[in-house]
Amino acid sequence: GEKNQMVLNALEEGRIVPYFQPIVDVNSGETHIHELLMRIEQDGRIVPAGEFIDIAESIGVIHRMDYMLIEKAFKQIHVQGYTGTLFINLSPRSLIIGEFINRIHQLALDYEIDPKRIVFELTERETVSNLQLLEKFVLDLKMQGFNFAIDDFGSGYSSFHYLKQFPIDVIKIEGEFIRNMLNDDKYLAFVKSIVTLAKSLKVETIAEFIEDEAVMNAVREQGIDYGQGYHLGRPAPDFLI
Ligand code: G
Ligand code: G
Ligand code: G
Ligand code: MN
Ligand code: NA
Numbered sequence: 001g002e003k004n005q006m007v008l009n010a011l012e013e014g015r016i017v018p019y020f021q022p023i024v025d026v027n028s029g030e031t032h033i034h035e036l037l038m039r040i041e042q043d044g045r046i047v048p049a050g051e052f053i054d055i056a057e058s059i060g061v062i063h064r065m066d067y068m069l070i071e072k073a074f075k076q077i078h079v080q081g082y083t084g085t086l087f088i089n090l091s092p093r094s095l096i097i098g099e100f101i102n103r104i105h106q107l108a109l110d111y112e113i114d115p116k117r118i119v120f121e122l123t124e125r126e127t128v129s130n131l132q133l134l135e136k137f138v139l140d141l142k143m144q145g146f147n148f149a150i151d152d153f154g155s156g157y158s159s160f161h162y163l164k165q166f167p168i169d170v171i172k173i174e175g176e177f178i179r180n181m182l183n184d185d186k187y188l189a190f191v192k193s194i195v196t197l198a199k200s201l202k203v204e205t206i207a208e209f210i211e212d213e214a215v216m217n218a219v220r221e222q223g224i225d226y227g228q229g230y231h232l233g234r235p236a237p238d239f240l241i
Pocket of ligand 1: 036037038048049050051053062066069089090091123151
């Protein structure tokens, strides 16, 4: 349909653009971490990923878009001299293409980016057809020094499976839990249990969707390490440093 063509044209014409959202250390306030977010530039408008990622996955071009975005982001990091850490969303569909991880490793070499500064976010948004293959490639990347986070932790069926099976460094707590933790004790209980779990596994935590100061304070009180959300900084085409 029309949307498929929009995505294909954007890819063909190189209109996939990187946006960066800050991830803030809740204790020090330091911002040396950003999440890379995909956008399409379309007739002077910036189209957010939520409007086209599903389509890109279903028509089988997400790995090409992920690759193009990562190349542009690495180039920008190199040119701007950004020294922080970058979180990168990857569709499992991209990861299970063997050639993909070799090319990512090569990009890191080309743009002189230490894999230790890269954290790949795994999500459960899409069911993974070949978990064994995914595990193999995650371990390969981990061996090269790249890190891994579970995105939207708590929202899906396989959060615990990912935690058990993959070498996870960071848990990003589902935004819905954070957003509701102050007005619903059930969500607060979820958050508390995730923080306890993370601490006992020595995994760091990030709270998503922090939209006001009250939630930011609650996040700090619960012992969560990092925060992200419109209250702290919106996605932008440049690093907010
Ligand atoms: O940025 P936005 O709120 O539109 O993100 C919507 C969804 O798209 C989120 O689930 C996010 O993880 C995903 N997403 C954002 N950027 C990328 C990307 O670069 N690659 C992939 N595969 N998914 C992304
Ligand atoms: O699934 P994932 O966590 O990758 O989705 C990230 C997306 O969530 C970002 O692209 C951004 O557009 C959106 N986002 C980031 N911070 C906030 C926030 O505080 N509130 C809301 N509603 N969305 C946010
Ligand atoms: O301001 P901007 O163009 O980045 O807004 C993008 C979208 O995010 C708009 O649809 C807007 O309504 C929504 N938005 C802006 N601020 C917030 C916020 O603090 N929380 C949430 N949930 N959505 C927001
Ligand atoms: Mn994410
Ligand atoms: Na998330």
